[in-house]
Amino acid sequence: MSEAVPKIVVVGGGAGGLELVTKLGKKLGKKKKAQVTLVDNTHTHIWKPLLHEVAAGTLDSHEDEIEYLSQAMCSGFRFRLGKMDGLDRQNKKIMVAPTYNEDGLEIIPRRTFDYDYLIISVGSVSHDFGIKGVRDHCLFLDTTKQAEFFQNQLLESYLRAHTQGRPLDEGQLNIAIVGAGATGVELCAQLYEVSHLLNAYGLDEVKPQDVKLSLIEAADRILPGLPENISAAAHEELNELGVQILAGERVIEVTETAIKTQSGRDIPAAIKVWAAGIKAPEFLKDIDGLETNWMNQLVVKQTLQTTFDDDIYAIGDCCACKWVGQDQNVPPRAQAAHQMASLVYKSIINRMKDKELPEYHYHDYGSLVSLGRYGTVGNLMGNLSKGSMKVEGLMARLMYLSLYKMHQVALFGPFRVMMLSLSHLFRRSVHPKIKLH
Template sequence: MSNSIPKIVVVGGGAGGLELVTKLGKKLGKKGKAEITLVDNTHTHIWKPLLHEVAAGTLDSHEDEIEYLSQANASGFRFRLGKMDGLDRNRKTISLAPTLNPDGVEIIPRREFEYDYLVISVGSVSHDFGIKGVRDHCLFLDTTKQAESFQNKLLEAYLRAHTQGKPLDEGQLNIAIVGAGATGIELSAQLHEVSHLLTAYGLDEVQPQDVKISIIEAANRVLPGLPENLSEATTSELTKLGVDVLTGERVVEVNDKAIFTESGKTIPASIKVWAAGIKAPEFLKDIAGLETNWMNQLVVRQTLQTTLDDDIYAIGDCCACKWQGHDENVPPRAQAAHQMASVVYKSIRNRMAGKVAPEFEYHDYGSLVSLGKYSTVGNLMGNLSKGSLMIEGFMARLMYLSLYKMHQVALFGPFRVAMLSLSHIFRRSVHPKIKLH
């Protein structure tokens, strides 16, 4: 470590990364005890579990996004725009690819940043498993930009159908979602709500029944990673909404008109969404000789330090950390990233003081799945419920909303979050319930 104050670099401004740099900045950066830098390849942050609402148009990303530069100024860290594409462990530097504008003109050259402690928190991207046609014909919801592109395509499809002056073609407004995890389930419910809202706002040549929403899942039930009673309750709610749930159907090919499954089914759809699996970004695969798994995740010890380098941490979806007492890794959820950020904060503080790095122990507080205004279902786990407790309705919805509020409190503090919540209530009372452009 250099003789000057420690340089702490966090790559990735997702839920865990932004909470970590905010905490480090306030406790160390503002006091001149460390130099904290956040690196991200976008200008703004939005909580990833909200992207399905951005895609459906029920949430305007520009109203809920956080400017990294503004957060950095308020919290005592620096923000640098760029995409990490290299790591030199001997020199303790990361390299960032040149940043180009939409016209392909370079606006920021290639750069390097030194670190004493490096935290990689770059999240995950969709995994297409090499299935033919997925990359060319499916939409993804990994980023705000992709979610906004989906919303634009959805609105264009409605406008075309509303004004074409002839009956709809087969599958013209069909939407097929591959993957019945939380993202696919929540998106389907939001899209059902949107089909009614757009009709109410004047696109009345298209009726809600003209829109057919399908969910395709390879496992034998929806939400396969969660308790079976939660899957059953969710399937029941989706059926009430008219969503076609196809389980036990493995996708083998996608073209511009339809999705094809191993059993021989053909699902016509003009809009196709892929939400069937995740992996860490490709640049992490075997980066600088670090240990990675088949999903490109960095393998870490229980301290969240990479197995081959104590000064490099990984948190969130991009790390593979054993779940103590289980035969699996910690699941890729926002609550895990939040807990990991807290442990790495303590670890870096401890190591700067010559103390031992603490070990991470994941606490699963349950899972909640929102079906828009129609329902919220979930299960509470751990000490909170003395085991596993199924919850539905208003209480589940309240707890679902509180997860986002906890994230905001970690970034802004309770008073500012209270003011933001109040302004949101007033804003919703005068703005349309759906983004219409």
């Protein structure tokens, strides 16, 4: 490849990053018009809104994950394994930390990668707000590895309870989830379903009613970022499932056995999940002089270029972009990352042709919250209908599923997605409804 072609580096293979690098690879990489590289610290991609299903065991991550190397081969970009931990804007390089195996042996040394255009799409991580005990005693669902660890802990707890030969200890199977956003609410519904499935699959010494689910939220209602009618519908559904909903309860400490709130409550729980807030990864904070906010997000212009460097873009949860017409930034949602990826793709194509750059205007098409087989609720055309166009039931469920299909189409095209969907239907007919190991 000629040295004259521009080097485009995308850091982070999440929803937006992988869609962007796939489109750039097919448009420029395959035609040798640019050298397109994806850098990520894992081998595989899974759509982040599915992680609560991986955690519950109702989705086997190995069936839905995408191998970066395989996607790179098919789409015309290069994949490099590693975690970005530094930036040299003057020399236009990123620094990538060494990679170690499970035994602590270095398998890939520290490296640097040159870029002409850099797109940072590293997503977000949980924000513990400095609350005592959260890091020590809570589980998180930021990555596939964390979700799989949660699923293993959950299954071990059931197996221990099923075989211990004595009555359950008080709170032995209590599960508390802090944060009643979409992740917390959806996880509650999935865990309720799991309690019935494991009982049906033979762990019948544990009854579904032995599992006590608590959902804790500092705001005065669950799903505080969504319209009140959607929050009320989800609240009603969870109540019917027997979930203990504790709204208006601010967590002040987490111990090995309980969660303490500002009002004086002690909520006993053997398994504790933290889903109460997000921030961009710590390494981004003021990285090489770029502007960041209190959540470590890179502040960007409406072109999605960082405020101090036009050759560096940020998309997805790790960027702070003004929501035009609203008194807030664009919310951290998969649909926002998808739209940002499409805009940056156009922007880079335009820059290579010396054309005017497009500006990003977030279009809120509404939000959907899945309660597993117990229901789906949401609102359509968010900022157009002011959240009033409520949908639920089968229609909402089909629309929820279509969001993931749109992501797959962006990566594979319609025909391959149709084949994947048929394959999934056949697998479901012979595989258990829950991961049992």
